[in-house]
Amino acid sequence: MKKWILFAAIFTIVMVGIFAVIGSQMSNKTNNVNSEDIPENNAEFRWYTDLNLAISEAQKTDKQIFTVFTADWCPACVELDSKTFSNPEVQKEMTQKYIPVKIDVDKNPQLSSQYRIFSLPTMLIMGSNGNELRRIEGYIPANQLLSRL
Numbered sequence: 001m002k003k004w005i006l007f008a009a010i011f012t013i014v015m016v017g018i019f020a021v022i023g024s025q026m027s028n029k030t031n032n033v034n035s036e037d038i039p040e041n042n043a044e045f046r047w048y049t050d051l052n053l054a055i056s057e058a059q060k061t062d063k064q065i066f067t068v069f070t071a072d073w074c075p076a077c078v079e080l081d082s083k084t085f086s087n088p089e090v091q092k093e094m095t096q097k098y099i100p101v102k103i104d105v106d107k108n109p110q111l112s113s114q115y116r117i118f119s120l121p122t123m124l125i126m127g128s129n130g131n132e133l134r135r136i137e138g139y140i141p142a143n144q145l146l147s148r149l
Contacts, residue, residue, distance in 0.1 A: 045091035045094070045095055045100070046100075047100050047101065047102040048099060048100065048101040048102070049101070049102060049103070049104075050101075051065075051067065051101055051103060051108075051111060051130065054067075054099045054100075054101040055128065055129070055130045057099050058099045058126075058127075058128035059128045059129075061099070062128065063097060063098055063099050063128065064097065064098050064099075064125055064126060064127060064128065064133070065098060065099045065100075065101055065124075065125070065126040065127070065128065065130065066094055066097075066098035066099070066100050066101065066123065066124075066125060066126075066149075067100075067101040067102075067103060067115075067123065067124045067125075067126060068080070068085075068100075068101070068102050068103070068121055068122070068123045068124075069103050069105050069111075069112060069115070069117045069120060069121060069122045069123075069124075070102060070103070070104060070105065070120060070121050071104060071105050071106055071120055072104070072106075074120040074121065076120065076121055076138060076139040077120055077121045079139055080121050080139055080140070083141065083142065084139075084140060084141060084142045084145055087142035089142065089146060090142050090145055090146060090149075093146060093149050094149065097149060098125075098149075105117060105120065115132065119137055119138065121137075121138065121139065122135065122136070122137050123135070123136040123137075123140075124136075125149075134148075136148060
């Protein structure tokens with residue numbers, strides 16, 4: 001009996017350590033998120049983090065809004081950041097046609113409810129008024145996203 005208790009304790013400690021390392025690595029990979037609400041006006045691709053500001057900018061520039069609902073703990077979201085959104089062609093297309101917005105569902109649960117976000121990642125193409133036009137759910141590679149933009 002004591003061997004099983006010892007085994008369970010060691011197993012638990014090892015698993016907690018593994019999940020801590022994985023969580024740390026995942027949050028380090030999401031460094032594309034701009035800490036400010038408004039991106040800088042330069043050629044570098046930046047995400048808005050405030051949907052209301054993005055709607056205002058979309059109305060001024062007559063662009064649609066590309067919104068991705070994401071979370072630091074979501075493996076598919078991390079992969080989307082590192083493989084799809086880091087693609088220069090995707091960034092160029094999004095910069096030309098859209099106001100890009102990244103919404104953290106943990107920090108914005110009311111928006112998640114409002115737009116009926118039930119899985120992550122979920123990407124919405126919106127009109128300049130914030131109304132949903134199209135929806136893409138789950139991970140999507142760069143070439144497939146480009147064909148849908």
